[in-house]
Amino acid sequence: MKTPDIPRLIELPRIYDPRGNLTFVQNDDEFMPFKIERAYWIYDVPAGAERGSHAHIEALSLIIAAGGSFNVNLFDGAKWWKFTLNRPFEALFVPPGYWRTLDNFSSGSVCLSLTSLPYSEDDYIRDFDAFMRTKAV
Ligand code: TYD
Numbered sequence: 001m002k003t004p005d006i007p008r009l010i011e012l013p014r015i016y017d018p019r020g021n022l023t024f025v026q027n028d029d030e031f032m033p034f035k036i037e038r039a040y041w042i043y044d045v046p047a048g049a050e051r052g053s054h055a056h057i058e059a060l061s062l063i064i065a066a067g068g069s070f071n072v073n074l075f076d077g078a079k080w081w082k083f084t085l086n087r088p089f090e091a092l093f094v095p096p097g098y099w100r101t102l103d104n105f106s107s108g109s110v111c112l113s114l115t116s117l118p119y120s121e122d123d124y125i126r127d128f129d130a131f132m133r134t135k136a137v
Pocket of ligand 1: 050
């Protein structure tokens with residue numbers, strides 16, 4: 001398994017089919033940066049709503065636009081990244097230690113997250129000032 005430590009887009013396998021295309025991931029895939037322990041998805045997002053606004057202490061994530069389009073904004077304490085996700089065969093790898101906000105959801109969009117850890121509130125930093133304190137030298 002590769003363990004990249006910066007955000008990046010990963011192109012997932014695609015099986016083209018005239019009846020509709022298919023994409024998959026599995027834990028032993030060469031490109032997988034971690035073992036998947038949990039999946040969740042966000043849907044029915046009202047126009048103008050923002051999700052996220054937190055960082056993770058340990059959890060790694062792959063974020064996929066399973067449907068529609070949205071933006072993922074990442075901040076490492078010094079630099080912002082902005083990704084527009086709108087392809088179901090593309091996954092955004094997010095390491096721990098990045099503040100994330102998700103916005104600009106299109107109508108009917110579905111944000112699928114695959115993560116390396118079971119849900120635990122202890123792994124969240126939800127206060128931006130507290131996040132910035134983790135970056136203080
Ligand atoms: P939250 O992480 O705040 O969503 P966002 O991605 O917008 O930051 O999660 C919203 C609520 O759902 C919060 O009360 C925690 C709960 N939750 C779970 O119970 N299990 C999960 O796997 C996730 C992601 C959230």
